[in-house]
Amino acid sequence: MSPRNIDYDTYYGKHCARYYGWLPASISYKKESKKKSLKYFTLCAKEAIDVFMLEKEGVLRRDKNKKLPNVIICESEEKDAVEIFKFVRPPLESSILVGKLEEILTFQDTNKTKGLSLDNDVKDAEIRKLLRTKRLSEQIKELFPFDIINFDPYESLVALDFEENKMYQAFKRIFELQKSINSFLLFVTTKITDIHLNVESRFKKDFECNVTEYPGIREILSLERITTYDEICDENKRKALGFAKTIVMAVARSQGWNCEHKGIYIYEYDKPGGTRMLSSVVKLSKAHTTPDETAYVQDVIRIVKVMPKYYSYEESSRKGEVKNHLEKVKEYREEIRKEYT
Numbered sequence: 206m207s208p209r210n211i212d213y214d215t216y217y218g219k220h221c222a223r224y225y226g227w228l229p230a231s232i233s234y235k236k237e238s239k240k241k242s243l244k245y246f247t248l249c250a251k252e253a254i255d256v257f258m259l260e261k262e263g264v265l266r267r268d269k270n271k272k273l274p275n276v277i278i279c280e281s282e283e284k285d286a287v288e289i290f291k292f293v294r295p296p297l298e299s300s301i302l303v304g305k306l307e308e309i310l311t312f313q314d315t316n317k318t319k320g321l322s323l324d325n326d327v328k329d330a331e332i333r334k335l336l337r338t339k340r341l342s343e344q345i346k347e348l349f350p351f352d353i354i355n356f357d358p359y360e361s362l363v364a365l366d367f368e369e370n371k372m373y374q375a376f377k378r379i380f381e382l383q384k385s386i387n388s389f390l391l392f393v394t395t396k397i398t399d400i401h402l403n404v405e406s407r408f409k410k411d412f413e414c415n416v417t418e419y420p421g422i423r424e425i426l427s428l429e430r431i432t433t434y435d436e437i438c439d440e441n442k443r444k445a446l447g448f449a450k451t452i453v454m455a456v457a458r459s460q461g462w463n464c465e466h467k468g469i470y471i472y473e474y475d476k477p478g479g480t481r482m483l484s485s486v487v488k489l490s491k492a493h494t495t496p497d498e499t500a501y502v503q504d505v506i507r508i509v510k511v512m513p514k515y516y517s518y519e520e521s522s523r524k525g526e527v528k529n530h531l532e533k534v535k536e537y538r539e540e541i542r543k544e545y546t
Contacts, residue, residue, distance in 0.1 A: 357394040408444075
């Protein structure tokens with residue numbers, strides 16, 4: 206089943222990640238920041254559950270004109286973007302970027318586009334498409350930084366080798382564009398059912414390097430009776446640790462950020478025993494000089510001890526508090542929508 210065919214209004218597995226992970230971390234981060242309203246970037250579906258959830262709980266606030274001035278949305282499908290704008294109502298149409306995030310964030314000028322813009326009389330359809338992406342690329346750079354980034358694309362971060370994966374390259378670019386802020390909260394979600402062999406090899410190699418280089422990590426793993434990557438019997442734990450270390454922490458540290466994982470959540474989204482999704486909630490803090498080695502070890506140890514939390518298709522469908530909260534978010538959304546009907 207394609208993610209575009211999912212009914213997000215009854216997607217209880219995903220709402221487990223929102224309810225237990227995204228929401229409490231956002232409330233806590235807002236309290237720590239002492240800001241009245243946080244600036245939020247998201248790849249929400251047309252149902253916009255995350256936006257209305259965070260607004261309902263006071264993380265995001267509408268202005269006196271009942272618009273959300275600090276919410277930026279990227280949507281690849283124009284028809285969905287129209288519907289999102291109609292009901293979410295950021296202040297300007299430019300608050301919704303219509304295009305593929307991986308193309309926008311990885312755009313580079315070439316001889317075809319240098320010195321040109323959409324204002325030029327360009328007839329070639331391919332070049333005009335590139336120029337539209339160029340405009341979005343320039344626009345999104347001006348919108349950074351954000352307090353909370355919800356990196357939740359349809360495409361996987363692990364299904365292709367890193368060198369071939371534009372979404373992975375886009376993920377790396379985010380940390381560069383956040384450099385003018387001291388800290389931010391990141392939600393990063395991806396499908397983990399299919400992991401490229403080269404990516405899995407990187408997971409294993411990084412694990413073995415950590416065991417060799419960090420006594421603290423080696424000690425906590427020995428208490429769990431683990432000495433090699435392959436000895437992690439729980440597949441969810443193995444993938445969660447690999448994803449955290451080789452993707453999130455490796456990219457963040459390479460760009461001068463310290464990580465603090467608030468939670469990692471794995472859930473099934475289409476049927477019992479079907480596709481599994483992983484959603485990490487991470488607080489990033491800018492390193493003073495180089496990333497803190499002690500903080501890194503503590504973060505890995507925390508992941509080994511208590512993460513991930515797993516919600517099967519059946520379990521998430523039975524969680525009354527999750528279902529009740531999702532219903533309240535939808536009710537709140539409809540109240541807001543009525544004002545614009």
